[in-house]
Amino acid sequence: MSWDHLDESDVRVRPGRGSRPRTKDRPAHGDALVGTVVTVDRGRYGVLMAAGVGGRKVPERMVVAMKARELGRKGIVVGDDVGLVGDSSGHPDALARIVRVEPRRTVLRRSADDTDPIERVLVANADQLVVVSSLTDPPPRPRLIDRCLVAAYDAGLEPLLVLTKADLVPADDFIGQYAPLAVRCVITSRRPDRTLIGLEDVRAQLAGRVSVLVGHSGVGKSTLVNALVPGADRSVGRVNDVTGRGRHTSTSAIALRLPNDPGWVIDTPGVRSFGLAHVDVARIVSHFPDLEPGTETCPRGCTHDEPECGLDEFVANGGAGASGPARLDSFRRLLRARTGDVDSDA
Numbered sequence: 001m002s003w004d005h006l007d008e009s010d011v012r013v014r015p016g017r018g019s020r021p022r023t024k025d026r027p028a029h030g031d032a033l034v035g036t037v038v039t040v041d042r043g044r045y046g047v048l049m050a051a052g053v054g055g056r057k058v059p060e061r062m063v064v065a066m067k068a069r070e071l072g073r074k075g076i077v078v079g080d081d082v083g084l085v086g087d088s089s090g091h092p093d094a095l096a097r098i099v100r101v102e103p104r105r106t107v108l109r110r111s112a113d114d115t116d117p118i119e120r121v122l123v124a125n126a127d128q129l130v131v132v133s134s135l136t137d138p139p140p141r142p143r144l145i146d147r148c149l150v151a152a153y154d155a156g157l158e159p160l161l162v163l164t165k166a167d168l169v170p171a172d173d174f175i176g177q178y179a180p181l182a183v184r185c186v187i188t189s190r191r192p193d194r195t196l197i198g199l200e201d202v203r204a205q206l207a208g209r210v211s212v213l214v215g216h217s218g219v220g221k222s223t224l225v226n227a228l229v230p231g232a233d234r235s236v237g238r239v240n241d242v243t244g245r246g247r248h249t250s251t252s253a254i255a256l257r258l259p260n261d262p263g264w265v266i267d268t269p270g271v272r273s274f275g276l277a278h279v280d281v282a283r284i285v286s287h288f289p290d291l292e293p294g295t296e297t298c299p300r301g302c303t304h305d306e307p308e309c310g311l312d313e314f315v316a317n318g319g320a321g322a323s324g325p326a327r328l329d330s331f332r333r334l335l336r337a338r339t340g341d342v343d344s345d346a
Contacts, residue, residue, distance in 0.1 A: 029099045032083030035063060036125075038255040040078055043067070045098060047084060054088060061090030068097045076101060078253040078266055079124035079210065108155045108212060111275035114337040119278040123212045123253060123266050128158040130206075130265075132215035132224060135169040141216065142177060146288075146330045147274040148214055149183070153287040154279050157212075160205055161185045164220035166198075177323040180290035188224070196227050203228065203258070210255075210264045217270030225267045229256045234267055281338050288331050290320040305332045 033053050039046035044064055051060040065084055067076060076082065076098060083100035104124045111119045129152035133140045145161070152159040161178060163171050167189035175185055186205060188198035202224070205211075215221045222234040253268045276284075285292055285304055294314025295304065302309050311331075315324035 029083055029085055032085050032099055033088055034081055034083055034102065035088075036255075037076060037078055037080045037082055038062075040076070040252060045076060045082075047082060047096070047098070049084075049088060049090070061088075063088045063090050063096050064094065065096040065098050068099045070099065071101070074101060075121055077121050077124050078255050079126055079212075080104065081125065106156050108151065108157065109278045110151060110271075111277035113273065113275045114277050114334075115340045116275055116277050122214075122268060125210060126157055126212040126266060127209040128152075128160055128211045129155070130160045130162055130211050130213045132162045132164065132213055132219050132221040134165045134219040135163055135171055135174060136165055137168065138216070138218050140174060142326065143330050143333060144216060144271075144274060146327075147276060147334065149181070150276055150279060150284060150287040150334070151274060154276075154283065159183055160211070162202060162224065163187050164224065165189065167191075176321075177326065180321040180323070180327075188220075196223075199224075199227050203261075206258060206263050206265060207261055208263045210266065212253075212266040212268060214268050214271060214274075216272055219270075221267065221270065225256065225265060228258065228265060230259065232256050232267075276334070276338060279338070281335065284334060284338065285331070288327065290324070290327060291315075291331055294319050303335070305335050 033049065035047040035049040035053065037045050038048050044066060047063045047065050049058075049061050049063055052058060063084060065082075065086075065088075067074075068085075081102040082098045083102065084096040085099050086096040087094035088096045106124070106126055107121055108123045108126060108129065109119045109121050111117075129148060131145055131148045131152075133145055140163075149159050161183050163174065163185065166187045171187045175187075178185065184205060186198055186201045188196055188202065190196060206228070213221055213225065225234045226232050253266055255264050255266045257264055279287075285295060291311060291314070294311040295302070297310035297313070298304065299308050299310075304311055311328055314320065315328050318324065320327055
């Protein structure tokens, strides 16, 4: 056979699989349905879809979803509002895809320590941070509480302090430390029959709001959640008699709806530290509102941890109340840990 009479127009080229032009444009997913993440478990997300989402007669339902590949490394946490495509029926074998994370109103973050550049988002879209601390067994950790307050103020959350086990130790002296901050505080205790006293006061502070609960292990956080949301069945641990520390019983965050109330509580695993590497050092003093007025007499460029700092005279003159010296010490410890001068103590 002779090929002399053929030219280029006679050659048929079979297109390869990679011949289509690639684009960086991602689908808009205008048909995505929006729900709220209430659980996260090993790459599977429990998303609550409100009644009517997807059709007027569609009931409220829980949808299991996975993150779409197009989101890459973008994190999804409890409290996120997300867009879903795929099977959002909520049937046992159904699986939807999360294709979009809606803008967050608030973000609660922490880092492994005060110098770790990698921050971890704990919860999105909460209204208030509830710091749970026992008055004894295990003993309270004021510097950890201070860190949680800083994180709350920095995230734009209102703080609430819940003190447990007041039947074992009076709460007045401890509450006095936070009186100058005007931090809302609720005290709980137990009767001999194990009835939780102060529960209705806690309910009143949580009503109609999205509240995230934090606290180190053994303080009674899971006990409180189980009382607030009957049937929550959060594991309750015991405090080690030798170390005085609690055992981590909650292993992942979960959002629970308050009975007969539009509010939600988000229970988080017990923490032993609360790194603040994400908080600008210059802003930290503004999150100690009882101390901040004392900075007015500081020299220009004061680090607030030097001999001429105005905070010393401010506290010596009672400017931050009786707890001023302890608060100033806590503030400066946090500054030093944040700048790497000392190890974190919380």
